[in-house]
Structures are given as structure tokens and as C-alpha cells.
Amino acid sequence: MIFLELVLQNFGPYAGRQVINLDPRSEENPRPIILLGGMNGGGKTTLMDAIRLALYGQRAQCSTRGNLSYVDFLNQCVNSKANPTEKTRVELLFEHIEDDKPIKYRIVRTWEKNPKDGKDALGILGDDDTWPVDSLVNIWDDYIENLLPLGISNLFLFDGEQVKELAEQETPPQIVIEAIRGLLGLELADKLAVDLEILVNRKRKENADTKDLANIEQIEERLIQQQEDYQVIEEKLVTFQNQIEQLEIRRRESLDKFVSEGGKIAAERNQLEERQKEKNTALENIRQSLSELATDILPLALIPNLLSQVQAQGVKEFRYQQVQLARDVLLERDKRLLQWLNELAIASENVDKIQSFLAEDADNLYTGYSQSKAPWLLADEESLSQLDNVKYHLENAQISARKQLSNLASLEEELIVLARQVQTSAEPEAYQKLRDAVEEAQNQVAQAKANYETTRRNLTELADAIEKTKKELKEYTEKNIDSKNREHIISAAAKVQETLKIFREKLTLRKLNKLEEEVKNCFLYLLHKSDLVFRIGIDTKTFSLSLYDFDGKPVPKHRLSAGEKQLLAIAFLWGLAKVSGHRLPVAIDTPLGRLDSSHRSNLVERYFPSASHQVILLSTDTEIGKKEVETLRENEAIAREYLLKYDSATRQTTVLENQYFW
Template structure:
């Protein structure tokens, strides 16, 4: 199957009629890639929705549909500049092989704003685009299911958000699980099991009497009502989960705004005022203590140099007095010594030498320093008290410096608190911020409560449904006894067991092949070829387990964000390869959070090999100048388009043969 052309007329941001040639052949040379570049919000995802809508109509899983009815969704897709009488139109031309011959069809869907009966008009045109194929219109859903089943379409038409979701979750999301079941053929076996249940119930009705039939129909009617209610509650639960995500996002925005615009500080204003008052009191106490210190001895700091000089002079005079006393004692001793020598029989020459020595010594002692005048005349006690005063004054000076430092710190804290109070929101603005935050929190709480209530109701319904099924089975076993019908019922039970065993064995066989394909794809995309040796897939949850060459488990959290994304792409690629279907691949925003090496592997290895036709919808930061040049050098690109979005008119124009570079 190959997409050849996509036509959009008044669809989404595409005003008027715009034609995109998707044929990957250029002069008989097949280049698989068709590159469409556009900025975020420029209409890339709209192109993917258009392809899905053309193929599947009301069953299409489009990105912006949500819980809208099909009619409301079609109205939403009408371009805002479309005249009232003009129609919105989507055309998708594709080619595939039928009876060993190429066949071309053009799918045409048209509608007006607020379409009648909430439906579009479907037309299928043949090879020459002129005559309609009415037979296909009536059975189109069954026909396209044979070519590209809706269940596995997400393996071939996927976007970066799907890859991101698959990469971040331990268990694949329900959309991928459904695709896996469809791919493995489990849907057919489960459908067969359901058909057997229907057959058994019909046979039970055939052998039941009137009262038994009424009881049986009552149980079946109640079971149907509960199943319908379960379906509605499931849809409601999905909607509430999405609403909860939006409410939590709004709550986060309100809290951030409350904090950033001073709401938090305003809420703590009383605490700040109290803290400021405490710091002010402490500062006043320090000032009072410093005043007391200044009134005691600290004023003497002003004459501290004079006091030091007085102390030095006192000590000097004390030493001078001691020196004079020592001199007087020595003179008295010399006098007595001379008297003693005069009475001794010593030669006059020797006595003269002794007298000369003593005279010289006396002259040395009578130096000028001993003649200095004493004016302070301080006694020892006064000098000691003066030393104590100077020592105490030094300690007081140190204490005053410490008190000043503490006072400075307190004053800085007071200034900081005043600034915080000044940045706080006004009472009116604070009330607005607080009310907005409380409203967002209340909304989250209400939606959470609704979610929990709906979840509990779902559990109750599931329990009641299982009980009714069991009652239905027990009821029929006890009341119905006709042999031929019993034979069918018993045989059906054996068939059910066989189908269960068949599903298990089929799952194991297909999963083994899928494991090999996913492992091969991942190792081919990953530049660390020794990181993962084997990938195993759980038979129940379809979650992935990684193992190295020694057979030891490799935790998924060891992979980088880019490696997880490559693993998700390898998983989708492996599923597509196992499907055995030759189908186009369309990828919206494909590169995400990949680093340069992983991005290079994806560009060089995956895109050219993903399929015979690969439609890439990319921004300028994903497939940049380097990546697009690589694809061009490898002659992998068949056609290039630029989706030029005009923000003033909110319209997108498709420019052919042009990319960002």
C-alpha cells in the first residue's frame, strides 16, 4: 500500500484547496522519505489526523477529538475562514495490489459546518478519478480493515507523544496493547470465544420453558444493562482522568503565581512582623548595653594613648628610683671599702689603682639617665591600678566591637525582613491569589473525588457483571438438561478451553518472533551495541525486560531518556515488521529528546529502512540542517514540503520543494 496524494480543502488551518503529492517515486527512482516541516502549532498533527479521518471516518483516533461526538468533531475541523456555503473536503489517494494487479482508489470525505445527522459524505473513486465505486462505499469499514486494520494503524501512523508515552511507561499504554493483540491474532480468538458464548446462550434458550426463558432473559437483560453502564462509566473515568490532569496543571500554575507574586510572603506577613519586632528588641537591648558600657569606662578609650604614656612614664620612673637606690648603696659600700684598704698594709700604688677604678665606676653610674627629673612620682599601688584600668579598658573595647558587629547583623536582618514585607502582595491582591489557588485546589479535590467514586463504581459493576455471568452459567446448568443442546454446551466449554490454550501458545510463538525483531531493531538503532543483548516481552502485560550478554537483567531506569525513546521506536518498528504488512509509515515529531548520536542513528538507520514510504512531520529543531543534509546526501528524500503558518490569520500554506533549509 502506498499513499499517492493528500488533498485538504478548508480543513483545520488549511484554507482553500491544497494538494500534497505523497508519491515516493521520482522518475522511476524510489526514495522512501517524504519530509514535511512545520513549527509547533503549524498543522503537522492536522495532516496526520486528515489521513486517519480519510481512512477510518467516525472510527478515527484523531488527536483533537477527545470526547466529542463525530458531528461536533467534524464541525471543529472546519476552517474558521470557510464561507457558510462552502464544504470541507479531504481526499486521500492510495495504491495497493489486488489480484496481483495495482489498483488505485481515491477516498473523498466532505461535510459542512454542523453536518446533518453528524456524518460526513463518503465517496470512493476508481482509477480514473471519475466513476464512483458504490459497492466499496457500503462496505468501506470492512474493506479498509483488511488493508490497514484500525487496531494496528498506530504502529504505522504514530507521533512523538505516543513514543514518549511508550518510553516512559513500564507497561505499554492501552492503545499499543490493543495493537499487539490485533497483531498477534488474539482478537480473532477472543471474538470466537465471544461468539461461542452467544451460541451457547441461544441453545440454552431453545431448551428452556417459558418461566425459565423469562428468568434467563431477565438475567441477560440485567447483564446487558450493567455492561452498558460499565462502558459509560469507563468513558467517564477516562474523561475524568484527563480533566484531573488539566486541573492539577491549573493548580500548579495558581500555586506558582501565588508564590511568585508575593502571596506566600503575604500569608507569612504576621510571622515576618513578629520576627522583625524580635530583632528590633534585640537590637535595642544591644544599644542599651553599649550605652551602659560607654557610661562606665569606655569613655577612657578617648585618652587611651595618654594612659599608655602615663603607664610607660610610671614604669620608667620606677626603674630610675631603683637605679638611684642601687647607686647610693654601692657608693656607701665603696667608702667602707676604701677605709678598710687604708688600714691594711697595701702598697700605695695598688691603693691608687683601686681608688681610680672606683672613681671610674662611680662616674659611669652617674650617667645622664640617673639625673632625669621625676615628675609623676607614682607609687607601686597607683601603677598597679593604672595597669588594671588599661587591661579592663582593652577588654571593654573588644566587647564593644563584638556588640557593634552583632548590632550590625541585627540591623541587616531587620532591613531584609522589611524588604520581604514590602515585596508581599497587597491584601486585595493576596486575597485574589489565595482565592484562585484555593479554587484550583478545590477543583482538583472534586475531580479526584469524582475519579475515586467512578473507579469504585466500576469495581462494583465488574463484580456484579461477573456474578451475573456466574449466575447465568449456574442457572442454565441446573435447569437445562436436553441432551443435544447439552452436547453443544459441553462441547463449547471444551472449545473454550482449547481456544484458551491456543491463545497462550499463539501468544508465546508470536512473542518470540516479536522479541527477536525488537531486539534486532533496538541494537541496530543503539550506538551502545553491548548494552542490551536480549529483550523479553511479558505474555500478560507486554512490558519489556532487558538483559545483557551475561543474561543479567538491565534495569530500564539505567537507560537515558534518548535510549528509552529508541527502545520505544524499536518496539513499534518490530511490531510493524512482525505484522508482515507492506504499509506506509507516518511519524509526527519523531526525534523528541534524542541526543546527537541517537538522532544520527535514527536518521541514518531507521527512517530510510522503516518502510517503502516514510512520511516525516518535523520541526526545524528535530530534523535540522545537519540531519536533512544527511538524508539528501543518501538520496533518501523523495519530496520536501514546508508548512508555512501565518499567526496573524492562523492559516497554514503548503509550500512545495522547500524545507527550512
């Protein structure tokens, strides 16, 4: 069996008519994988529901149906933006072998808002998609049961949550147990045993006298009532289970709202406000310090060039003053020298030469330090020394100012962050309201779980009462019925039941032995670690898995990592699919969400290309990411790629062909 095409029209978030080609075959090279990528809430699960709905209609186990009636579920599936005059439509074209020939059928289900008779309209089209096959419409449920039985469909159309549940539980969930029983053919033996019991009771009733018959009928009426009560309580148990799931969702939503709307931050509001006060105090201290610098020496930083010029001019004028003083001293000395020379009676021409030299030397000294402009600063040595101190203190003040400005900017940024946190935190009244909502949701979940547990105990007690009544009926009739012909039927039926019990046990062992080997081979192939387990055993009653090492010793499941447990669950489903003998497509929703990178690569490289001749993967960008999709492309495992583009503004999804996230 191969799914060839899925058509959605105004179904869920898919507005208008959108067609998805699912055929993995091509003329060049058949590739098994059809990859559909979409973000959470973008319509991946809706596609899986569409396939189930097309195949099984009212019997479909769709993820979003819950406790809804079929008409309410169909109304829920109608696109919110759909034209009221247009019908909602789901089509699934598939191909399978019939009488050794390939044959195609297109399942068409249409309905409108509040459909008549509370159901959809079913049509089956033949090979050329034009002529209807009316003969199949009335027997469609039986027909599809022969191709893909509803009981085992969850082994081929499953999601990551189902794998998670199977990995975490010691025994498989009931839905998987029913699928296993269907695969092993055990339901036929059970049905035959029930039919034999009905036959035996009928023959015993025919063989009883009036009094015996009245007693038997009384016991049978009690048994029927108990069985009816059992069914009612069983339905209530399912209702409570669904209620718990819905309430768990509401609890998570209220908790998310508590966190997102500031409930968590509100618990720390006082601390945030205290930190705000501390930061504001530090901020004011820095501003006060900067103000003090601004009223002291810091404004001189505005005229650095002028300060340098003043210092240079002061040095120049001070040097000039020194030269002037030195010149005056030299002139006085030269005058005394000349007088002394004259007293020594030295020739006048030599004295004149000495006098001329001294005058020229004094003029040269003065000329080298003369100024073109008259001194204007007139600063003394002490003032110039103070100017050096001013520059030193100014540099320190600038360094301090820059450091404090940096601290000021950091404090202002921290205050902005604190203000934002305080702003987003809930007020005390709102915080209490959010907290009350969380507590109420938690109390509702606790109450629902208590109701579920009470109902489960009642169901167990009623099951025990039913068995007791059956035993009483059997003992009563065996003591009071004495008809040879009918007794022969009864005794023969008892022998058949005993034989059937032995047959069922042997059939179970035979099928489970094959299943154990397949599950082990699949697990070791996925795990790529041959020394972990030597044998996998499956319990004949609970179908729980047991692992054994090469020495025959049990390998506790808790020794497996979370990833290895999930690979074991996938190997279990894969082995069941192989043992079933059905050549069917495999569709997996959210296949890798809870696996680490090493186990992901094992699934990508080993499981997906080999799971079936057609593998439909519905994945987010974080599950089958860039690395995984490139690996699948390099291995030529992908036949087609689609991207489910969800527009949050319109809440509509568009299917983009030949595209993925990368």
C-alpha cells in the same frame, strides 16, 4: 499501500485549496522520507488528523476531537476565514495492490458548517480521478479495515507523545495493547469464545423447564444490566480521563499566565522596591559628590591649554627676573673690580679692555634672556608652586569624576532594569487573582483525578460482580439442565473453549517469540550498542517488556537512560509493524522532541530511512534540525520537502513546496 497525495481545502488553518504530493517514488532513485517542517501550532498535527479523517471518517481517532460529537468536530475543522459558500474538503489519494495489480483510489470527504445529518459526504474516485466507485462508499469501513485496520493504525500513524507514554509506562497503554492483540490475531479467538458462550447459554435456556428458565432469565437480566452499567461507567471513565487532560492543559495555561503576567515577580516586589531605594540612594550620593567636584577645582578642566600657557609664562617671567637680578649683581661686582684694578696702578689701556669685556659679557647675559614683550603675569615663586599643586589636584579630580560617572551610568542602567521588572510585576490585587486562578485549576485537576479513581474502582468492582454472575449462571444451568442432545452441544462447546484457550496460548507464544526477536533486533540496531541486552521478553498477558543480559539476568528498566527508553519504545512499535506483515506507510508527528543528540542521530540514520517504504515526518526546526536534515539529504533518504508557513496575524498556514527550515 502508498499515500500519493493529500488535498486540504479550508481545513483547520489551511485556507483555500492546498495540495501536498506524498509520493516517495521517482524515476531516478526511490527515497522513503516525505519531510514536512512546521513550528508548534502551525498545522503539523492537523495534517495527521486529515489522513485519519479521510481514512476512517466518524471512527477516526483524531487528536483534537476529545469528547466532541462528530458534527461538532467537523464544525471545529472548518477554516475560520473560509467563504460560507465553499465546502471544507479533505482528499487522500493512495495506491495499493489488488488482484496482483496496482490500483488507485481517491477518498473525498466534504462538509459545510453544521452539516446535514451530522456527518460528511463521502466519495470514492477510481484510477483516473473522474469516475466514482459508488459500490465502495457503502462498504468503505469494511474495505479500509482490510487494508489498514483502525486497531493497528496507531502503530503506523503515531506521534512523539505516544512514544513518550509507551516509554514511561511499565505496561503498554490500552490503545497499543488492542493493536497488539489485533496483530497477533487474538481478537478472533476471543470473539469465537464469546460466540461459543452465547451458544451454550442459548442451549441451556432451551433445555431448562419453566422455573429454571425464569431463574436463568433473572440471572441473565442481572448480567445484562451489569454489563450495561459496566459500559456506562467505562464511558464515564474515558470522559474523566479526557477531562483530566483538558484540566491539565488549563492548569498549565494558568500557571504560564501567572508567570508571564508578573505573578512570579510580584512575589519579589518588595525586594525589588527595596533594591530600587538602595540604588537611588547610591545614585544621589554620586551626584552629590560630582556636584562638590564641580564647585571646587573641576571647572578648571575646561581650560587645560590656558593653565599650561600660564605655567609656561610664569616660568619664563621668573627666569627673566632671576637674570635681571643676576645682571644687577654682576654690574655692582664689576664696578668694585674696576675700582680695585685702578688702585693697583694697572695700565689704563688694560683696565679699559677689562671694562669693555665685562660690559660685553653682561650685555650677552641679558640679551639671551630678554623678552620681546614686557612681563604681564608677574607671578612669584610661591604662586607658581601652587599652580603645580592645582594641576595635580585637577588630575585626581578628573579621575574621580570619570569613575563616578561610570558608576552613575551603571546605577542608572540597573534602575531601568529594576523599574522594568517592577512595572511587569502584577499589582497585589492582580497577583492574588492570578494565584487564585492557579489554585482553582489545580483543585479542579485534583477533583477530576479523584473522580477518575473512584470511577475506576467502581468499574473494577462491577467487573468482579459480572464474573460472579457469569459463574452463578454457569453453575445454575449445569445443575438444572438435563437434556442429552443439548448437553452434548454444551459439553462439546466446553471442550472447544478449552481447546481454543490452549490454541490461543500457543498462538500468543508463537507470535510473541517472533515479536520479541524483532523488537530486540530493532532496539540493538537503533541503539548501536550490542552488549546492553541479550534477550527481550514480552509478557503474554500485559505485553510489558523485560530485558535480560548475556547471563540471563534481568536488566532493570530504570538503568536505561530516558533516550534509551524511548528507543526501546520505538523499537517496540517498529517490531510490531514488521510482524504485522502489512506493507503500510509510517507517519510520525514530533519524532525527536525528547531525545538527546546521540540518540537522535541513531534514529535519523537508522530508523527513518528503514521504518517503511514511505515515511512521513512532521517535525519542528528543533527536532530535525540543520544537522539532521543535512544527514538525511546526504544519505539520499528524502524524496520531498515541505515547509508549513504559519502566519500568526491571519492564523493561516500555507504549504511551501521544496522548502524546509534550511
